[in-house]
Amino acid sequence: MTVQKSTIKKSFFGVHYSNKIKENKKLLIVITILQMMGYPLFVLSRLMKENEQGGMLVAMFAFAVAALSGIVVVLSCYKYLYNKSMTDMNMALPLTSKQRFFSEYLAGLTIYAAPAIAGGIIGAIILFAEEQLHIRTFDMPTQNYWLYALIILTGMVMFYTLIVMTTTCCGTMFSSVISAGMINILIPAIFYTMEVCVSNAQCFGISGRETFNQELYGTSPLGNAVFLFNYVDNAMYPVDNIAFGQAVYIRWFITSAAVIAAALLGGYLLFKHRKSEEVSTPYVYKTFYYTAVTLSVLCAVLLMVVNNSGYLVAFGICGIVYLIMEVISNRGFRKFWKSIIRFGATGVLVFLIALTVKRTECFGISKYVPDSSAVRSASVTFSSKYYDHAYDSPRYTYSRKDIIEKIIELQRKKIDFHYNENSKEKYIKENEIIKADNISTARIENEESVEIAYELSSGRIVERKYSCGEDEIYDLFEEIKCTDKYADTEAENLMAVTLNTINAKNREEAIKKQSDIKLDIYNNIDTIASDYLTLDYDELDELCEAYRADLKQMTPQSYKTSRPILWLYKPLEFEIRDNFKNTLEFLEKHGIKIGKAQEISMNNTSQIWLYTDAIEYGGLKGKKTKETIPKYYMYSKYTVMDTTDGGNMPSIRMDHLIPMSEAMGKGTSDILKALKQDNELEEILKVAQPEYNADSIGGVLIINNKVYMIPKEYKKQVEDVYNRYFAKLVLNKKVDEYGNAYYQDEYGDNVYSGMASTNNFYDKYGLYHYSLSGEKVYESKIANSDD
């Protein structure tokens, strides 16, 4: 009998790897079939016109099953960890722990992921062939295909690796399956719970979603799935989403890689130190079991408490589940009292964590302000009333350091105001704001929400939401408008929006339809276009470039000292200010009158308002000083409101709410007829301007819903006309026993009625209402009013 010469080989890594794959050949075939039914079928279904939905459903189901098969693969590759009869022969093989663990890990990963990669490549070939042949265009951006693939693959590898790690902690098939499910649910559940807790704690400026979403992305397969959906959403609808900069992807990838590496290393160390004889023990590492169960109880209790189930109910339900788990893991009721003590300790821990979150205001994150050097870009979202037009992006993102610092400064101030009462007092004092005054306090708090998002250099996104006063918003808004980015965006939007009206996408299409390019011109408060431009494409291009140049030249200072005088296109969309030299020149060249009213016709006039004085209310007006108030009378979106509450729209409050109208009774109709023939009114009409550019106004005239400003030199004539006609409108104010006020003219006709005590009015001194006795009662006064 001859015997082969004994050869000592150092490593059987490759041998064990290939043997493991051979052992699991059937599993590999099944997963390969599922993966071939997955992505390739998905793509094919999109190409085939018939039964598209059915094919896609089958494909998604097949992919989901293949993805979940990671549990089966791990259990099969590491069978000897929970199957005693397999242990001896496997562990006796000439392998070190390291060789055994990693060769099996890689073999399992090959079985699990290789079919997915193959499916992805086949799908990609079909997809790119389809693109090349223009069979049917895909509605998803295919240029990012490889990034989608990377996200999916990373999620799969993480899923697989986490299960490998948990399997090394378990000694039975049951505990292995339970733990595999638990780890994949528990990690995202922890972040979700933290989100819910933080949201529920109502920490200043924080919303849970923004705080923990990013931690969720790279730490679990479910998080990866959320990241993928957010990414696809971002790729398809970039305007509506949080800025997804490159650093976000890098951060996600590094986090995911770190979690995979940690799970792999942890799995190996646990594998190396576990004892072969512990097969069939439910949990080889009890620490893992108690950590997982404690965290599960923690999440469940906190979520139930947050959902107002109460501590007792939450602990009751979790206690039953906890004790069942204990009975299973201890195989009976042995030392059951220990389980009760453990649950008690868990309960105390839950309570302490909840208390800590509350006491520390979410671990102090609400006070966190990033350093400007660590901020790559900052985004701001204002509420809709601060946009010039609806077409604009709701979120502005800036990488300019000075703007970033300005945004940080706003955040710091909000935090300072919130936590330091002295700061607020100081600000009020410095800015001569009367604290009790509703109007004034609205300028510094609780006026409008501003969302801030920083993309840090580390790839982390920090998001905060604050209620800001109009002063604060206005200051920031000025800065933001004075950027090249804003100028480019606005000029491009102007071009795009205008071309869109003729259904043209580009120059060629526009040239074909050039006679159709029409731009409406609006002046100040009007809601009806006052003029229009007819342009060809090159002229439109010239206008856009002029507009771009003007916006680029704008500085915060020039923005403050200028005022909007015209608007292009749809009502109030593209603002043209009085210092937009290039744009105004272009408009004048094309026959548009700047700063002059059309001839005012009194024909067919059924209503006339005349105001001798006006107090602005609400909206984007900045600090109310004698210098700034007049400018803002004429701010773009102001509508004339004669209700107390301006609603969400900026409004001008007048001291007289009753128009001169034919419909208001015989007396009013007669006064109106006389007014139309008044010589002094004729004088006023000649000087009435659609825009206003002075420190104070002489009056406001509204005819047929068009608003005209009367220069201050004509204030006397305005007051004369007012006293001759409008003052007669309301001679009597009667209040009945229910508090209803009736305003009657000289003929006893009711021209207005309402609740005397709840109808508030403004005059130059501030907000007032009428008492039951008919006296003016001021609720608040303007800080710098003469009174």
Add this chain to the structure above:
Amino acid sequence: MIELKQLTKHFEKFTALKNVDLKIETGTAFGLLGSNGAGKSTIMRLLSGIYRADSGEALIDGENVYDNVAVKQRVFFIDDETVQFSGYTLNKLKEYYKSYYPQFSDEIFDKLRRKLSLPLDKKIGNFSKGMKRQAIVIIGLASCTDYLFLDETFDGLDPTMRVIVKSMLVDAILDRKVTAIISSHNLREINELCDHAALLHNGRLVLSQDIDSLKGEFHKMQLVFRPDENGKEVEYTRDDIESIGIDVLHFEKTQRVYRIVAKGDEETLKAAFAAKRPLVLDVIPLTLEEVFIYELEVLGYDCSEINN
């Protein structure tokens, strides 16, 4: 050479082995004897690198076995399981082990397989318990390792197969100087196959010796003593016998006949008993099984108590 130095192994609170010292020379067929739970399988698993010692060392040729690829390549362990590799055919199983043991001999495998008439392409899961045992034994022998550990390997084999498998094993030991450790509750097999044996009890090594000398060291004596001067029958107790310097393992008296199992040289024992003037003194050779039973009886593992 195999060497166990102060080897200790615990399974949670149970001590499977406690400070065991043992040496097994190369080329020895070594029998491991002991009661259930004595620690025989634990020693084999420690020597196969399956278990890691809690303290002490399990050395093969001076090297620790655990996580040592070079040593483990020279070791083949056949446990008492019969359920693994159910999905394999014998041919596949051969290829599987051949990949881990480069010295695997196809020639030996074929020869042994033909001898046992085992089918190559039938799944092992469809084999009988005895066939599964035969299959793994021929794989173990064909792996041509220097060390072969067989844990209750002959269980499930019919008498004919036992003879065949034993002869194969003996051939390997003789031809290739394989060092084999065999544990079995069938002491006759150990007696037939092994030249050395060790007895374990409750995780401790009771004895380790050459089987022949082991058997020679224990003697079963049948004695009848003369009556005293008055013609009265003499009554001796175990203590009386031990007081004359005899290490008594078993003491039994039926009417006038004493049956004593004692440890020691035959001549020395005879000389010691001469002082008591025995009328009859017959020395009956002990089987290994009897040595096993009587030795354990001393340690309190008395099968007679079960009947009582």
